[in-house]
Each structure stands twice: as C-alpha cells, then as structure tokens.
Amino acid sequence: MNRPSDNPDFRQSTATPPPRFGGETSSSTLLNERLAALPRHDRDAMLEQSTTVELKLGEVLAEAGQPAAYAYFPVGGIISLLASVDKKTTLEVALVGFEGMLGLSLALGAEGAPLRARVRAAGTALRIDAATFKRLLENSPEMRADLNRYACAQLAAIAQTAVCTRFHLVEERLARWLLMIHDRAGSDHLELTHGLLAEMLGVRRSGITTAAGVLRQRGFIKYTRGDITIVDREGLEAASCACYRIVR
Amino acid sequence: MQNRLLAALPPDESARLDPHLTLVPMTQGMVIDDAEDHLYFPVDCVVALLYELSDGASAEISLVGNEGVAGIGLSIGGIPTLNRAVVQTAGHAQKVRATVLHEEFNRDDKLQRLLFGYTRALFAQMAQTAACNLSHPVHQRMCRWMLLTLDRVVSDRLVMERDLVASILGVPTHEVDDAVAKLARLGAVSGSRSQMTVLNRPQLERLCCECYALVKHESERLLHPVSHHKLRSII
Numbered sequence: 001m002n003r004p005s006d007n008p009d010f011r012q013s014t015a016t017p018p019p020r021f022g023g024e025t026s027s028s029t030l031l032n033e034r035l036a037a038l039p040r041h042d043r044d045a046m047l048e049q050s051t052t053v054e055l056k057l058g059e060v061l062a063e064a065g066q067p068a069a070y071a072y073f074p075v076g077g078i079i080s081l082l083a084s085v086d087k088k089t090t091l092e093v094a095l096v097g098f099e100g101m102l103g104l105s106l107a108l109g110a111e112g113a114p115l116r117a118r119v120r121a122a123g124t125a126l127r128i129d130a131a132t133f134k135r136l137l138e139n140s141p142e143m144r145a146d147l148n149r150y151a152c153a154q155l156a157a158i159a160q161t162a163v164c165t166r167f168h169l170v171e172e173r174l175a176r177w178l179l180m181i182h183d184r185a186g187s188d189h190l191e192l193t194h195g196l197l198a199e200m201l202g203v204r205r206s207g208i209t210t211a212a213g214v215l216r217q218r219g220f221i222k223y224t225r226g227d228i229t230i231v232d233r234e235g236l237e238a239a240s241c242a243c244y245r246i247v248r
Numbered sequence: 249m250q251n252r253l254l255a256a257l258p259p260d261e262s263a264r265l266d267p268h269l270t271l272v273p274m275t276q277g278m279v280i281d282d283a284e285d286h287l288y289f290p291v292d293c294v295v296a297l298l299y300e301l302s303d304g305a306s307a308e309i310s311l312v313g314n315e316g317v318a319g320i321g322l323s324i325g326g327i328p329t330l331n332r333a334v335v336q337t338a339g340h341a342q343k344v345r346a347t348v349l350h351e352e353f354n355r356d357d358k359l360q361r362l363l364f365g366y367t368r369a370l371f372a373q374m375a376q377t378a379a380c381n382l383s384h385p386v387h388q389r390m391c392r393w394m395l396l397t398l399d400r401v402v403s404d405r406l407v408m409e410r411d412l413v414a415s416i417l418g419v420p421t422h423e424v425d426d427a428v429a430k431l432a433r434l435g436a437v438s439g440s441r442s443q444m445t446v447l448n449r450p451q452l453e454r455l456c457c458e459c460y461a462l463v464k465h466e467s468e469r470l471l472h473p474v475s476h477h478k479l480r481s482i483i
Contacts, residue, residue, distance in 0.1 A: 065469075081375070083375040083376055083378060083379040084379065084462075085379040085380075085382060085383050086383070086457075086458070089383065090379075091378060091379045091382055093374075093375040093378045093379070094375075105368060108364040108365075108367055108368050109361055109364045109365070110364075110365075110368050110470070112469075114368055114371045114372050114375070114466070114470075115371070115372075115375055148324045148325045148326075149325040149326075151324065151325065151367060152320075152321040152324065152325035154371070155320070155321065155367070155370060155371065155374065156321075158309075158371065158374045158375055158378060159297075159299040159309045159374055160299065160301075161378045162299060162307070162309045162374055162377045162378035162381055163299045163300075163301055163305065163306065163307050163309065163381070163418070164301070165378055165379075165381050165382040166305075166307045166381035166382070166418050167301065167305045167307075167418065202379065202382045202383060241301075242301065242302045242303060243301065245302075246301075246302065
C-alpha cells in the first residue's frame with residue numbers, strides 16, 4: 001500500500017509544486033487535483049490501489065493506438081500528449097500535470113490510447129492498473145462526472161493548440177509553453193533541452209534556438225545546455241500569446 | 249438518411265429521446281453558439297467546429313457530419329467547450345435541448361457509450377488538425393478538409409463560399425483562390441470562386457498530407473467498435 005503520507009519520496013517530490021487544491025483534508029494537498037476532487041471514500045480506494053512511481057524524463061507512458069495498461073495521476077512532473085506531424089516531427093497538443101490524469105481513454109470506455117504520452121518533466125505519479133481503475137470508476141459517479149468535465153477541458157486545450165499553432169509565432173508559443181511548465185514545476189529552473197522543446201512545439205531545433213535567443217536577449221530567461229531558468233516571469237507573460245491566459 | 253449516433257440507439261432509448269428531437273434546416277453559414285444550450289445531430293449537413301482566439305483569429309478544429317454531434321461538451325460534461333460552430337454544407341439536423349441530452353447521458357446507457365466513442369474520435373481528429381495546421385501548406389490542408397467533407401456528404405460537388413472556406417482554413421481569401429487554382433491545375437478539382445467539383449478523388453488523396461488518412465483510420469477504429477465487441481462476445 002502506498003499512501004502519500006507513508007512515502008518519503010512522495011513528500012519530497014510534492015514539497016515544491018503549488019498546492020492549489022482546495023481539499024477538505026490536509027492530506028489532499030499532497031495529491032493530484034483530480035484525486036483531491038473526489039469524495040474521501042473514493043479517494044481512499046484509489047490511493048489504496050495505486051502505486052507511487054517515478055516519471056523519468058523522456059519515458060514513453062503510452063503509444064497511440066496501443067492498449068493503455070495504467071492510468072497515471074501526476075503529483076509532480078509533466079506528461080506531453082503528442083500528435084505526429086510527419087515521420088520526424090511531433091507536436092504537443094495537450095499536457096498532463098498535477099491538475100490532470102493520463103488515461104482518459106479508459107474513462108471514455110476505450111482500451112487504446114489516442115495519443116503518444118511522454119514524460120517531459122521528471123516527477124512522481126500515482127499509477128493504477130487499467131482494470132482496477134475502471135472498476136473503481138464504475139463505482140464512483142463523482143469521479144465519472146469529474147473526468148467527463150476533464151475530458152471537455154482537454155478537448156478545449158487541444159482546440160486552443162490547433163489554432164495557436166496556426167497563427168502564433170514560435171517565440172510566443174515558446175513563452176507560453178515555458179509558463180505552463182513553470183506553473184507545474186514549482187521551480188524557476190526547468191530541465192529542458194532544445195530537442196525536447198522542438199518535439200513539443202513541432203518545429204526544428206534551429207527554430208527553438210532562434211526563439212529562445214530572442215527571449216534571452218530580452219532578459220526573460222537564461223539558459224545553458226539542458227537547463228532553462230525563468231528570470232522575468234512578467235516579461236515572459238507579456239511575450240507569450242494570449243492562449244496562455246485561456247488554457248494554463 | 250439519419251444521424252448515425254441516433255440510429256444506433258436501442259428502441260427504449262430512442263423512444264425516450266425522440267419526442268425531444270426537432271428536425272431543423274441548417275443553412276450554409278449559420279452559426280451555432282454554445283450559449284444557445286442546444287445540441288445538433290447532423291443528418292445530411294456538415295458543421296465545422298471553429299475555435300476562435302481572443303484576438304479574433306479562428307480556424308477549423310474538426311468537422312461534424314452524420315457520424316457525430318455538435319456540442320459534445322454540453323452532452324458529456326454539461327459544459328460548453330467549443331466556442332463556435334458554423335454550417336459549411338447545408339442540410340438538416342436533429343436539434344435537442346442540452347439538459348435533456350445530458351440527463352439521458354447520465355443514465356449510463358448506450359447513448360453514453362456512443363458519445364464517449366465520438367469524444368475519442370474528436371480527440372484524434374482535433375489533435376491531427378493541430379499538427380496539420382502547424383506545418384502543412386494551404387493546398388494540402390484544403391485537400392484534407394475536402395476529403396473529410398466528401399466523406400460526410402453524398403455528392404462530389406462542394407458548394408462553398410470562399411470567405412467561409414477562408415475562415416475554416418484560417419487563411420486570407422486569396423490563399424484559398426491560390427490553393428483551388430493549384431488543385432485545379434493538378435487535375436483534382438474544377439472550380440470557380442463559389443463552387444468546387446471534385447474530378448479525381450484518388451488524385452486529391454495523393455496530393456493530401458497524411459493527416460486525412462490518419463484521421464479517417466482513427467475515426468473508423470473509434471466509432472465502429474461495435475462489430476469488434478460483438479465478435480468478442482461471440483467468442
């Protein structure tokens with residue numbers, strides 16, 4: 001059994017992320033927002049059946065079209081949902097952090113994942129196997145209603161991305177992405193390579209280098225190889241497209 | 249012709265829903281607002297879901313024909329998600345009040361499974377549209393959009409206002425003209441400013457980016473799991 005309070009790794013990994021959930025118990029502040037939203041009985045059942053796992057940078061948690069073996073509720077860390085642009089390029093169409101869950105397709109009655117899911121900020125998640133998750137979901141109308149709303153929010157996020165990628169400059173989109181990661185990372189230092197950013201934004205690495213150069217020149221960020229530091233968050237907000245304020 | 253989601257309902261669910269359905273004409277260019285509190289199940293029309301940014305820029309994120317429903321957020325989450333939908337091919341739709349459908353959805357029955365399946369297909373289509381909007385040239389995006397439209401209508405003739413096409417593809421009208429001219433030159437379509445006829449569908453498919461095939465394949469996999477389940481239950 002892996003209750004958050006029993007697990008030192010869990011505590012450590014959640015020490016920094018913003019505990020934004022307004023749960024009624026103190027333990028719920030350690031949790032993922034989707035789990036925190038559940039009635040206590042349902043939440044306890046989920047915690048009892050789940051295992052705390054590390055999300056390793058770059059790890060692929062689901063492949064498009066392949067059966068999803070687990071549902072993940074991130075506590076720290078971020079998972080990218082990636083669509084393929086062509087054989088070499090992918091685009092992050094939505095992300096999953098402590099506010100969400102990976103495995104919506106299970107809640108929507110499917111076995112296969114719709115998109116590739118890849119860890120793009122290391123952290124921790126509560127993992128529960130697909131069959132158990134479906135069984136618990138069956139018994140919790142509250143969780144079903146919550147995840148249906150979450151599905152709508154994810155659809156809206158994808159829609160926003162679809163239009164954002166059509167109209168906005170790479171540097172505006174990069175600023176937006178850095179802010180979204182910053183919101184979920186709880187630290188000003190983001191472990192991000194240009195290659196990983198290129199994969200998320202669906203552009204060539206050289207496009208990222210140019211856009212990051214502009215943001216650095218304006219004093220919003222600093223970076224060394226594989227590490228970006230947010231220096232001026234307000235400046236970054238001004239440089240990002242308005243999409244950031246709509247889908248955070 | 250019937251909407252395929254409604255047609256797949258068992259008799260008892262149909263009997264409950266039917267009194268609340270109204271067959272309404274859908275004219276080209278008609279805007280469906282989420283705030284309207286109704287959902288539309290297209291029968292023979294095609295609706296483009298548009299997403300509008302705060303600066304007014306908008307583009308298509310998916311198409312809905314008789315395989316789906318416009319207003320999925322209202323039906324599954326009870327909340328509106330997409331801020332604008334516009335009728336791109338005239339026809340008819342079954343209109344139903346959102347509260348009625350949400351209540352029926354909450355019975356955890358066949359309608360729920362059908363709408364979940366459609367939601368998954370929408371995920372796939374929207375994600376691919378995002379990727380396509382990012383990097384593919386206008387004429388290829390137009391091919392994708394034409395093919396997805398053709399799959400949802402009985403005719404091979406698309407009657408289109410160029411302004412509407414421009415707003416759907418999120419490009420200036422002159423880029424629509426250029427793309428039509430290019431596709432005409434390559435023998436895929438013949439077209440004037442208001443009407444396009446598809447002359448050679450295989451050519452259109454060849455000229456298209458892979459996004460059309462990906463969306464079509466995913467939609468079929470996600471929307472027709474029925475035969476799959478039947479097979480399994482027999483085994």
